[in-house]
Amino acid sequence: MEVPFHRPDITDEEIEAVARTLRSGWLTMGPETFRFEKELAGYLGADHAVCLSSGTAALHLALICAGIGPGDQVIMPAVTFVSTAEAVRYLGAEPVLADVEYDTHCLDVQDLRKRITKRTRAIIPVHFGGHPADMDPLLDLAREHELAVIEDAAHALPSKYKGRYCGTLGDAGCFSFYATKTLTTGEGGMIITGRQDWADRARSLRLHGISRDAWNRYGKGGSWRYDVHETGYKYNMTDMQAALGRGQLSRLDDMHGKRREIARAYTEAFEPLPGLVPFREREGCRSSWHLYPLKIDGEDEGVRDDMMDILSKKGISTSLHFIPLHHFSGYRDLDTGDLPVSEKVFRQNLSLPINSKMVEDDISFVKNEVIQAAREVLK
Ligand SMILES: *Cc1c(COP(=O)(O)O)cnc(C)c1O
Numbered sequence: 605m606e607v608p609f610h611r612p613d614i615t616d617e618e619i620e621a622v623a624r625t626l627r628s629g630w631l632t633m634g635p636e637t638f639r640f641e642k643e644l645a646g647y648l649g650a651d652h653a654v655c656l657s658s659g660t661a662a663l664h665l666a667l668i669c670a671g672i673g674p675g676d677q678v679i680m681p682a683v684t685f686v687s688t689a690e691a692v693r694y695l696g697a698e699p700v701l702a703d704v705e706y707d708t709h710c711l712d713v714q715d716l717r718k719r720i721t722k723r724t725r726a727i728i729p730v731h732f733g734g735h736p737a738d739m740d741p742l743l744d745l746a747r748e749h750e751l752a753v754i755e756d757a758a759h760a761l762p763s764k765y766k767g768r769y770c771g772t773l774g775d776a777g778c779f780s781f782y783a784t785k786t787l788t789t790g791e792g793g794m795i796i797t798g799r800q801d802w803a804d805r806a807r808s809l810r811l812h813g814i815s816r817d818a819w820n821r822y823g824k825g826g827s828w829r830y831d832v833h834e835t836g837y838k839y840n841m842t843d844m845q846a847a848l849g850r851g852q853l854s855r856l857d858d859m860h861g862k863r864r865e866i867a868r869a870y871t872e873a874f875e876p877l878p879g880l881v882p883f884r885e886r887e888g889c890r891s892s893w894h895l896y897p898l899k900i901d902g903e904d905e906g907v908r909d910d911m912m913d914i915l916s917k918k919g920i921s922t923s924l925h926f927i928p929l930h931h932f933s934g935y936r937d938l939d940t941g942d943l944p945v946s947e948k949v950f951r952q953n954l955s956l957p958i959n960s961k962m963v964e965d966d967i968s969f970v971k972n973e974v975i976q977a978a979r980e981v982l983k
Pocket residue numbers: 657658659660661684685687688730756758759779780781782791792793
């Protein structure tokens with residue numbers, strides 16, 4: 605039996621919707637993208653959704669909207685994908701790494717507080733694997749120090765923090781629709797924001813800084829005349845992607861239900877085993893379960909590696925989220941101080957397959973093989 609780490613969940617209707625767009629005569633950003641934005645904002649109960657070419661582009665433009673520039677510091681967890689830091693570096697600003705909570709791998713607000721300096725301008729909490737960061741104390745701290753909060757919500761559709769959708773809690777939320785994420789457009793991303801000025805700026809920046817009203821200059825009544833008010837980027841979504849995304853959004857709650865079931869089955873199976881540390885949802889919060897992270901208690905990372913090897917030989921692909929940023933040669937120059945919990949979760953963590961294409965047999969197979977592998981490596 606083979607259980608791949610991820611299988612995209614795409615229906616024939618979604619394929620047909622993309623084909624319709626291809627036949628429609630309009631391929632790039634246009635009516636489908638604008639409909640998708642409206643539906644996304646509606647789903648999340650947010651004022652503005654701005655669809656983009658990637659989650660990285662979303663982080664980049666949100667940081668521009670926050671006014672981040674050379675010399676500024678932006679605090680983020682050490683345990684995240686490299687996009688979070690790279691978007692900060694695009695602007696000549698400095699990523700500052702903070703430690704994470706053992707249970708959720710999300711920013712530890714106590715440690716974050718210690719890393720605030722006169723140069724700190726923003727915080728990027730990452731909702732790790734879909735588990736919400738502890739936003740209430742984080743937002744209090746941000747208010748106290750007048751810092752922008754840009755949520756890296758790449759994993760967090762549809763996660764909720766105390767009844768509200770992740771991505772709608774800070775100044776902006778940045779989502780990714782990359783192939784492996786909980787809603788995919790192949791590649792894609794978006795900014796969610798309640799701020800009209802940020803939404804307007806992001807809309808202009810995603811298309812070369814061209815004035816808003818001139819986008820549709822090829823349409824009926826369009827004019828050749830347009831202005832460019834600042835240096836922008838080529839970060840727009842296409843209508844082919846949006847057509848796929850609209851189908852995905854209509855099934856998001858179903859797909860999420862499936863992920864929850866798998867997470868529950870895994871946790872029930874692993875919780876009683878000494879040495880295994882499954883994730884639990886934070887009180888009052890709901891995870892998207894983009895990832896199913898499992899930790900193996902102990903100081904020796906060889907145990908985790910052995911576990912991944914055994915599972916791989918049985919046909920189960922696992923992954924690791926994430927190599928902490930300061931471990932990369934391109935980020936070793938960061939002055940990080942101690943990050944003991946980030947190091948510990950890096951030694952202990954692996955991610956099991958979890959996606960809406962998994963069937964009952966896949967789930968039992970993974971459960972049983974993990975239990976057996978754990979017995980072997982922990983004896
Ligand atoms: C996937 C991801 C991103 C970036 O998304 P892309 O769409 O691939 O650019 C950002 N942050 C995190 C935590 C991610 O996992």
